[in-house]
Ligand code: KMH
């Protein structure tokens with residue numbers, strides 16, 4: 001089986017320090033968290049940033065500063081900025097990190113309920129984002145919260161807007177979207193194109209079981225505070241690295257080797 005790519009989604013847009021005081025938010029904290037997660041076994045850092053008050057922002061300068069600090073600290077993992085940002089942001093705000101020309105960025109593949117909010121990703125927005133990513137040679141991570149999102153991604157492929165390796169991120173368990181279950185994970189992976197690779201992310205208490213099933217099924221795993229702030233019931237995680245470390249232990253037990261950053265690049269065909 002292919003080596004396992006672990007993505008650390010280190011802060012997200014919604015979680016707060018009140019939820020978990022160990023959440024990294026400032027650029028320096030994010031850079032340190034990325035380095036620790038990479039040392040623990042992560043080869044992709046899925047990145048959101050916050051303003052000085054801790055609110056989600058897509059400000060290009062904040063991304064630039066954070067990525068610079070990560071590189072200065074020696075982070076070699078693929079840095080994958082979010083173009084999703086937070087529900088309610090305009091597309092102009094969301095797309096900003098693309099202009100930093102990262103190796104990879106997320107491309108959200110459809111509108112979805114997101115708790116009490118609606119996270120809007122219509123096809124014109126998706127086409128726009130895909131064109132910009134193509135222009136700057138960025139590999140999109142096709143983020144799907146519902147089965148229909150996979151079909152929308154394939155529609156973009158048909159329209160000639162996705163010209164690189166297809167890599168999906170299947171997010172299960174967002175309130176209002178597809179529930180996190182093994183049956184749903186099997187269904188989502190069955191409708192992916194054969195030559196695509198995929199990561200799965202389970203939200204909240206589903207992070208661990210979804211990860212475990214994914215390791216066995218040959219997919220790749222996303223963990224981190226964006227999706228889950230607990231290590232186990234009633235015990236907050238002490239760091240993103242702690243969540244990554246557990247996946248490494250499980251993968252070792254299950255005979256799945258861990259991909260280093262350059263091995264992840266090879267799997268994703270970005271080198
Ligand atoms: N914060 C969510 C509304 C992405 O990173 O591309 C969207 C999100 C997706 O996190």
Ligand code: ZN
Pocket residue numbers: 009012013046048082084226
């Ligand atoms: Zn995200």
